[in-house]
Amino acid sequence: MSPMSTDKDLLAEATRVAAAYDLIGMFGHLSYYPEPSGDHYLLSPGAGFQKQKCAGDDVYDVAFDDEWVPGLPLEIYMHSEVHRMHPEVGALVHSHSPALTQLSTLAEVPGEALLLHASFWPDVVPVFEETHLVVERHDAVHLIEQLGDSPLILMRWHGAVIVGATLEEAVFRSIQAEANAQALLTAMASGRPYVSLPAGPERQRTAESVITPRMLGLHRNYQAAQLSSKES
Template sequence: MRTDFESTVANLVDANRILFNEEVVDGFGHVSVRHPDRADRFLISRSLAPALVTANDIVDLDLDGESANSEGPKLYLERFIHAAIYKRRPDVHAVVHSHSATLVQFGIVRGLRLQPVCHMCGFLGAGAPVFEIREAFGDGTDLLIRDAERGSELANSLGDHAAILMRGHGSTVVGGSLQEAVFRSVYLEKNAKIQSEAMKMGDIVPLTLAEAEAADAANFAQIGRAWDLWKRAADNR
């Protein structure tokens, strides 16, 4: 019988493969989960394309984004996204960072806001904020969250939201579980595609905040249904 740690690692491997199969990540992007036995640590793959991740690639990091093994494998440069969010948000137990082109466009158009336009994205609430790295670090960065200071600024901008866009970069999504973070990541992409296409036809009608909250509560009970389907699809790829 698997221990909680072994089950968490296995689910994290599945999450990597699901996110690739559902076209949320490609050769880049990453997903992590809070350690099942240590709230002050999290699990994430070594620096590797998500579809290639196995249980042997999972590493254990602290909330500064560092490993106890200084001679361990190469780590993701942007692991500080995960570390800073776990440090600021005790309610968060999983984080997904990706570079979807559909979502990037919503972070670069002035005045445009990604909003929940379908019931599957009720978790967006009033919409997703946009992290503007220039505000804290000037206009000469490479846009990457490559240290704890940048991670902290991103986490502050995320606040209590479920997702944040990163101007010219991508997005970061959080969840109370690994399955929830993956569910939100998949449907955030779908919502962005729907909104993008709908805006070509006219003014959109987003969910009200009350509708979003009700839809999110209804969807929460069905996350496992989607996870099981996506896992099977990834297994059969």
């Protein structure tokens, strides 16, 4: 991405990265809140749009109180309410990735982190239990209340919501959360004992030492180069 890239370009690039990793499929979407004191945010297109082709001109500028209109994601309000209720959240990814979706069907969702780069994984994973899409604002408020200060929440039979302080962090967490979910499912299916990262404050210290702003910047640059190579 060039130095003249706009915030819309950055979200479009992140959307293409998420699509390349099969995180969002037809129904997933991302938001970016570049001005934490503002009442607008940026939102990727809704269902049916070819996310791997998202460009800056395809990104929507949305106000917190805007209502859904065709072209926007049906579940727009999870984005409006997370940025309203938690202005420290710079980006949200609504993921439909395969392993996270499968993990959402387990009666007891594991709180183990099996990968260093997934050391942000919460000890207790919140799960949103509703059987319907989050297409009403009050349901979005309920979802974000359940999310609290967790980096992610699973949506039963549906997928996940992953947040980050920055767009780079949210995309990184989405990729690594899917990898951790896949590692957990594989380890459980093996029937053999497995070793997870320590929980609690020690895991948090691990995350802080491994997932640094420098590493997130390197990861974003790597993903941008990978995209550029595929798109050229």
